[in-house]
Amino acid sequence: MTYFYLAAAIMFEVVATTALKQTDGFTKLWPSLITIGGYALAFYFLSLPLRVLPVGIIYAVWSGVGIVFITAIGWVWFRQTLDLAAIVGILLIVAGVLVLNLFSKTLAH
Structure with missing residues (x-):
């Protein structure tokens, strides 16, 4: 269930951040x-894996995956452009999350 909670936290954070773009300064x-509720649920679900896994690793995965999804949403939905440096940076974030998940013994519990 730990990774389910982490996935839920990421999903709610992505929804909240996407909605944040639409709030027009909370007007x-x-x-x-949606933003307030999404962040509340994101932090609740983020707190659950922190019971058994290290905060630094969980936060790195949560923020890294969230960044990738938000960038993709910005590109597709909001028609934001990505230059080569942005694409390389996103690929490095993906690589970092993969290294943490595939090779780090810190995540073993």
């Missing part, structure tokens, strides 16, 4: 409510 009600 629009529904995107603001």
Whole structure:
């Protein structure tokens, strides 16, 4: 269940951050409510894997995967452009998350 909770935390954080773009400085009600609720659920679900796994590793995975998804949403949904440096940076984040998950003994519990 630990990775399910982490996945849920990532999903809620991505939804909240996507809605945050639409709040227009928290002047629009529904995107603001989605943002607040999404972050509340993200932090709740993020707290659950922290019971058994190290905070630094969990936070690295949570933020890294979130960054990749938010960048993809920005590119597809908001038509934001990505230059070569942005693409390389995102690929390095993906590589870092993969290294943590595939090779780090810190995640073994």
